[in-house]
Amino acid sequence: MNETWIALKELGENRMAAVGIVIIVFLVFVAFFAPFFSPHDPLEQNLEKRLLASNGEYPFGTDELGRCIFSRVMYGTRISLEIGVVVVGITALIGTILGVISGYYGGIVDEIIMRAVDVVLAFPGIILALVIAGLLGPGLFNVILALAVTHWPAYTRLVRGMTLSVKEKEFVEAARALRASNFYIMRRHILPNCINPVIVLATLGIAHTIIFAAALSFLGLGIQPPTPEWGSMLKAGIPYLRTAPFLTFFPGIMIMITVLAFNFLGDGLRDTLDPRAKEMIMMKK
Amino acid sequence: MLKYILKRLLLVFVVVLGVTVVTFSAMHLAPGDPAEMIAVARYGEDLTQEEIEWVRATEGLDAPVYIQYLGWLEHVLRLDLGKSLITYEDVLGEILTRIPATLVLAISSLILSLLIALPAGIISAIRKNTIVDNACMTGALLGVSMPNFWLGLLLIWLFALSLGLLPSFGYGSIKHLILPTITLGPSMSAITTRPTRSSMLDVLNQDYIVTAKAKGLDERTILLKHALKNAMLPVITFVGLQLGFLLGGAVIVETIFAWPGIGRLLVDSIYARDFALIQGCVLFIAVIFALANLAVDVLYAYLDPRIRYEKK
Amino acid sequence: MTLLRIEDLRVYFNARGRIVKANDGVDLEIEETEILGLIGETGCGKSILGRAIMGLLSENVEIGGRIIYKGENLLELCEARMRQIRGKEIGMMLQNPSTSLNPVLTVGEQIAEVYRYHEGVGKEEAKKKAADMLKLVGMDPKRMDEYPHQFSGGMKQRVMIAIGLALNPRILIADEPTTGLDSSMKKQILDLMSGLIKSRDVSMLLITHDLEVAKGVCNRIAVMYAGELLEIAPAEKLLSEPKHPYTQDLLDSLPRMGLNPIPGESPSLSSPPAGCRFHPRCRCRSDKCSEKHPDMIGIEAETYVRCFLYKNDKSKG
Numbered sequence: 001m002n003e004t005w006i007a008l009k010e011l012g013e014n015r016m017a018a019v020g021i022v023i024i025v026f027l028v029f030v031a032f033f034a035p036f037f038s039p040h041d042p043l044e045q046n047l048e049k050r051l052l053a054s055n056g057e058y059p060f061g062t063d064e065l066g067r068c069i070f071s072r073v074m075y076g077t078r079i080s081l082e083i084g085v086v087v088v089g090i091t092a093l094i095g096t097i098l099g100v101i102s103g104y105y106g107g108i109v110d111e112i113i114m115r116a117v118d119v120v121l122a123f124p125g126i127i128l129a130l131v132i133a134g135l136l137g138p139g140l141f142n143v144i145l146a147l148a149v150t151h152w153p154a155y156t157r158l159v160r161g162m163t164l165s166v167k168e169k170e171f172v173e174a175a176r177a178l179r180a181s182n183f184y185i186m187r188r189h190i191l192p193n194c195i196n197p198v199i200v201l202a203t204l205g206i207a208h209t210i211i212f213a214a215a216l217s218f219l220g221l222g223i224q225p226p227t228p229e230w231g232s233m234l235k236a237g238i239p240y241l242r243t244a245p246f247l248t249f250f251p252g253i254m255i256m257i258t259v260l261a262f263n264f265l266g267d268g269l270r271d272t273l274d275p276r277a278k279e280m281i282m283m284k285k
Numbered sequence: 286m287l288k289y290i291l292k293r294l295l296l297v298f299v300v301v302l303g304v305t306v307v308t309f310s311a312m313h314l315a316p317g318d319p320a321e322m323i324a325v326a327r328y329g330e331d332l333t334q335e336e337i338e339w340v341r342a343t344e345g346l347d348a349p350v351y352i353q354y355l356g357w358l359e360h361v362l363r364l365d366l367g368k369s370l371i372t373y374e375d376v377l378g379e380i381l382t383r384i385p386a387t388l389v390l391a392i393s394s395l396i397l398s399l400l401i402a403l404p405a406g407i408i409s410a411i412r413k414n415t416i417v418d419n420a421c422m423t424g425a426l427l428g429v430s431m432p433n434f435w436l437g438l439l440l441i442w443l444f445a446l447s448l449g450l451l452p453s454f455g456y457g458s459i460k461h462l463i464l465p466t467i468t469l470g471p472s473m474s475a476i477t478t479r480p481t482r483s484s485m486l487d488v489l490n491q492d493y494i495v496t497a498k499a500k501g502l503d504e505r506t507i508l509l510k511h512a513l514k515n516a517m518l519p520v521i522t523f524v525g526l527q528l529g530f531l532l533g534g535a536v537i538v539e540t541i542f543a544w545p546g547i548g549r550l551l552v553d554s555i556y557a558r559d560f561a562l563i564q565g566c567v568l569f570i571a572v573i574f575a576l577a578n579l580a581v582d583v584l585y586a587y588l589d590p591r592i593r594y595e596k597k
Numbered sequence: 598m599t600l601l602r603i604e605d606l607r608v609y610f611n612a613r614g615r616i617v618k619a620n621d622g623v624d625l626e627i628e629e630t631e632i633l634g635l636i637g638e639t640g641c642g643k644s645i646l647g648r649a650i651m652g653l654l655s656e657n658v659e660i661g662g663r664i665i666y667k668g669e670n671l672l673e674l675c676e677a678r679m680r681q682i683r684g685k686e687i688g689m690m691l692q693n694p695s696t697s698l699n700p701v702l703t704v705g706e707q708i709a710e711v712y713r714y715h716e717g718v719g720k721e722e723a724k725k726k727a728a729d730m731l732k733l734v735g736m737d738p739k740r741m742d743e744y745p746h747q748f749s750g751g752m753k754q755r756v757m758i759a760i761g762l763a764l765n766p767r768i769l770i771a772d773e774p775t776t777g778l779d780s781s782m783k784k785q786i787l788d789l790m791s792g793l794i795k796s797r798d799v800s801m802l803l804i805t806h807d808l809e810v811a812k813g814v815c816n817r818i819a820v821m822y823a824g825e826l827l828e829i830a831p832a833e834k835l836l837s838e839p840k841h842p843y844t845q846d847l848l849d850s851l852p853r854m855g856l857n858p859i860p861g862e863s864p865s866l867s868s869p870p871a872g873c874r875f876h877p878r879c880r881c882r883s884d885k886c887s888e889k890h891p892d893m894i895g896i897e898a899e900t901y902v903r904c905f906l907y908k909n910d911k912s913k914g
Contacts, residue, residue, distance in 0.1 A: 016426075115299065115300075115303070116303075119303030122300040122571055124528075124530065124533035125533065126537075127532060127533050130552070130555065132307075134556075135311040136315055136316070137315065137316055214432060218537070219537070220556070234434065237438075241438060241441060241446060242442075245442050256432065259432070263426050263430050491696065492693060492697040496698065496699070496760070499653060499684065499688070499689035500683065500710070500711050501681065501711075501715060502714055510702075514701045515699070515700065589700075591700055
């Protein structure tokens with residue numbers, strides 16, 4: 001417990017991580033309370049007030065159908081965070097379990113899992129996601145599925161490597177000698193040793209996933225209009241790039257801020273959770 | 286070495302096979318009747334059931350999935366990727382005409398990204414924990430967090446629409462190449478900067494650097510001769526992994542800038558649900574990616590004397 | 598004649614808010630054409646001393662005292678002047694030859710570059726000199742275009758010797774030159790080193806934790822403990838009649854003396870014990886030892902010890 005506290009304290013002292021946390025908390029707040037704070041219904045069209053620049057009634061202006069961009073951007077937070085968290089939750093869990101199994105048992109199980117990892121990694125992630133989402137058709141579920149399929153191998157690889165090294169340690173030998181079950185050893189000795197790097201990877205993974213999801217929607221293969229989603233808002237803004245650039249400005253900056261926040265946090269976590277980074281260097285470079 | 290390459294080629298084969306199985310299954314898990322979709326794409330909405338059935342029969346869509354797959358595979362082994370289901374163009378021919386555009390974009394972006402990433406990473410390592418280092422690392426984080434589809438739009442808005450300096454889309458001249466390259470290159474460099482820095486830092490802490498200093502060599506010789514060569518080795522592998530990012534980025538950048546490359550071909554074929562073309566593009570990209578990575582590993586082995594002279 | 602004089606050398610590291618006193622008031626002289634052994638347990642600061650002489654410590658370090666070589670204080674020299682001294686005046690061999698040689702450069706190049714850099718000779722000339730150097734350390738010059746990983750540990754150590762002696766320096770600092778070698782190889786390397794050093798009138802500072810290594814080759818031996826020196830004496834004298842209890846224990850712990858390890862652990866350099874730093878582990882301690890810090894005193898000719906058991910002799914204080 002004490003150690004967790006120290007880690008948290010160090011994290012708070014890491015300026016970037018602190019900025020990341022503040023932004024993330026703010027975004028989660030926005031996502032939860034969008035219905036209370038958004039000035040308009042994100043789907044409400046008002047064709048008489050199309051493409052208005054920022055004004056008192058519409059802080060970020062209106063889009064090509066006269067919808068409030070500010071409200072749509074607020075609601076967009078929901079879907080991006082949702083996709084990010086769900087995809088990372090699923091993939092981190094599945095990837096970690098497969099990694100532990102692969103590393104712990106080795107042999108044919110390892111071979112099969114690692115070849116599956118190779119197959120997925122043989123392909124640029126975004127392209128595989130694109131093909132899967134494109135073939136299965138647009139929609140939230142398919143986006144999540146496509147991203148999950150491309151995302152799990154990162155965890156499997158990482159955890160497998162860690163498992164292989166922990167497996168050889170004396171305390172695992174000792175546990176085996178005491179006839180501890182495999183499941184017990186994996187849960188009690190191996191998983192705790194993998195958890196920190198997995199947390200780091202997962203945080204950075206949320207950033208990745210949010211960009212990928214927005215990219216899919218941007219290409220018209222993800223979340224479809226009229227659902228307020230940043231990527232599809234960008235796409236819808238392209239024809240008006242000359243006359244109304246704010247249509248593309250606000251969703252884009254939201255994607256960037258969100259992704260940046262998770263990258264900041266992930267980076268800070270890496271610095272605090274990775275003991276190797278803590279080692280001091282006495283001798284000259 | 287030859288044995289290693291052959292082993293890797295075998296693995297490439299297995300992996301590519303796996304990729305095609307995945308896409309093939311995705312196609313058949315897709316909702317809707319493929320025969321009907323092809324018929325719609327070809328002949329429009331007004332269809333009779335006979336027309337649909339005719340498409341199904343001529344395209345072999347009535348056979349079980351695995352027969353279809355094996356049939357396709359048999360043709361692939363004879364280097365025949367089939368014909369587009371919609372335009373009847375030869376798939377391989379179509380892909381080959383698109384290669385130069387993607388290649389040009391990829392190479393220019395790779396060069397730009399390395400021109401940014403390598404100096405930035407090296408300087409950050411040398412000036413560790415200084416303002417320069419922090420600036421480079423923050424810049425890299427900003428770069429990774431910038432969605433390139435948004436960056437592309439911003440660049441079009443600024444340089445093409447507002448300033449009118451550069452064309453916003455199209456292909457052909459150097460001018461057309463600038464905006465797509467600036468969209469793709471820097472975000473890629475953001476990914477390479479950090480590994481370059483940590484690799485350099487790692488090398489600078491090695492004993493042989495102290496030996497070099499104990500010889501009385503100057504900073505420049507130590508950095509350029511003793512450190513850089515060692516530090517660049519892991520970065521080469523990283524650049525290999527970058528090729529995936531490059532291809533993925535190309536899909537988006539080519540779409541934004543109407544760049545007639547293979548990425549745009551893939552996206553268009555997905556929009557059209559042209560299964561033959563999708564499968565062809567996927568296969569092609571997988572093979573290119575795998576071979577490029579193999580080439581990078583061979584290059585690595587060649588440059589690292591520890592591997593080059595492994596067996597003697 | 599004294600070639601290099603270290604006066605009150607203090608090397609302090611700041612490690613996460615704690616001050617690590619790696620060297621704390623070290624006085625030591627290296628005479629011309631002598632082999633001086635610096636003995637101590639791992640982590641006592643002996644390697645730091647070697648690096649301090651070469652000016653190869655990191656920036657987060659505070660150095661006090663003086664290191665006088667040919668009338669110049671090495672600690673005050675600018676980088677450019679220091680570079681002229683490194684390699685040319687004072688050579689250094691690091692411990693562990695397998696990590697101390699650059700893996701991507703040929704061994705020939707790693708020797709030859711020294712000539713090109715310091716003597717400004719051409720490529721061919723430098724190569725020829727490197728080949729001569731390899732011959733001198735008993736290696737086949739034909740292998741100069743091979744890479745370090747293609748050599749055995751002993752061979753790599755020979756290359757390190759060749760690099761260290763390439764410019765015929767006045768002093769060679771050898772940091773644990775025999776780690777990782779088996780005992781027959783150890784002897785070969787030591788014989789080679791002491792032979793070369795004697796024939797070329799070079800002085801050597803031999804840093805090692807291994808008394809057996811120091812025994813055969815050294816003229817004088819200095820014993821280091823927790824950042825300070827406890828005893829300096831001519832080698833034979835120190836080995837036959839050690840003065841300081843720590844030195845006595847160290848000799849007792851040798852395999853042939855019955856392998857009696859010293860009880861306790863070496864103290865941390867950030868918070869060494871008050872008084873004599875060795876007193877918690879000392880057999881002969883008295884109350885005084887935990888209260889007052891003993892000074893280094895001369896008790897016989899050329900023999901100095903830091904212990905309350907001995908009285909100052911008139912010959913030196």
